[in-house]
Amino acid sequence: DIQMTQSPSFLSASVGERVTLSCKASQNINKYLDWYQQKLGEAPKLLIYNTNNLHTGIPSRFSGSGSGTDYTLTISSLQPEDVATYFCLQRNSWPLTFGSGTKLEIK
Amino acid sequence: EVKLVESGGGLVQPGRSLKLSCAASGFSFNDYWMGWVRQAPGKGLEWIGEINQDSSTINYTPSLKDKFTISRDNAQNTLYLQMSKLGSEDTAIYYCARGSWGFDYWGQGVMVTVSS
Numbered sequence: 001d002i003q004m005t006q007s008p009s010f011l012s013a014s015v016g017e018r019v020t021l022s023c024k025a026s027q028n029i030n031k032y033l034d035w036y037q038q039k040l041g042e043a044p045k046l047l048i049y050n051t052n053n054l055h056t057g058i059p060s061r062f063s064g065s066g067s068g069t070d071y072t073l074t075i076s077s078l079q080p081e082d083v084a085t086y087f088c089l090q091r092n093s094w095p096l097t098f099g100s101g102t103k104l105e106i107k
Numbered sequence: 108e109v110k111l112v113e114s115g116g117g118l119v120q121p122g123r124s125l126k127l128s129c130a131a132s133g134f135s136f137n138d139y140w141m142g143w144v145r146q147a148p149g150k151g152l153e154w155i156g157e158i159n160q161d162s163s164t165i166n167y168t169p170s171l172k173d174k175f176t177i178s179r180d181n182a183q184n185t186l187y188l189q190m191s192k193l194g195s196e197d198t199a200i201y202y203c204a205r206g207s208w209g210f211d212y213w214g215q216g217v218m219v220t221v222s223s
Contacts, residue, residue: 001169034209036152043202043216044144044152049209056211087152091209095168096142096154 002026002090006099012107019075021102023088028068032092035064035073038101039084047086048073080106109133109212111203116217121194129186129203129214137161137181140206143188145199146216153199155188157206193221 003026013019023033031051036044046055048064051071061076075082083106088099115127129141142157156167158177165177174197176189186203198221204210 043213098152
């Protein structure tokens with residue numbers, strides 16, 4: 001199974017700050033990497049698929065990049081409504097595996 | 108509007124079985140893969156498995172392959188998760204999700220509590 005390691009586990013940042021979250025795979029996942037946002041008490045929501053494709057309706061302050069084993073989610077200007085836990089998911093091979101999440105809070 | 112609504116959750120005794128349903132609407136159900144994901148209280152997301160459009164391909168996470176069975180009824184626009192030999196470790200919110208480029212739509216989730 002492919003292991004997904006997210007870092008940091010917890011991040012506190014200021015409104016307007018640029019924020020970067022990381023996800024590292026235990027082997028090459030060929031850019032089959034998604035990012036999900038989960039707010040407290042809600043279902044996860046797809047933000048980005050296949051490394052850098054923004055899902056419908058997602059604000060352009062979210063972007064993704066990466067290749068091979070290393071992937072990044074960037075929020076260009078953090079907003080209060082971005083408080084959530086962010087999970088990555090690899091879809092390169094079965095079984096699909098999620099990272100353990102990064103909890104993002106406002107400083 | 109794409110809508111996924113899970114049902115069938117609740118309190119179940121250890122060792123018993125339970126079947127969850129996910130009713131889909133607002134899209135052509137038989138054009139999409141569908142999947143199940145769960146989340147134990149205060150924990151992260153765990154992919155359970157997924158099924159393709161005509162049920163010819165079903166994949167599971169290895170640790171659940173012998174306990175859980177995913178199926179679908181395209182005529183009823185419904186996805187199912189049959190769970191057996193339930194233990195306390197299966198206590199979680201269970202989500203169904205549509206598989207496209209990523210899991211692009213999710214249900215609100217249904218709680219399953221395994222306890223005597």
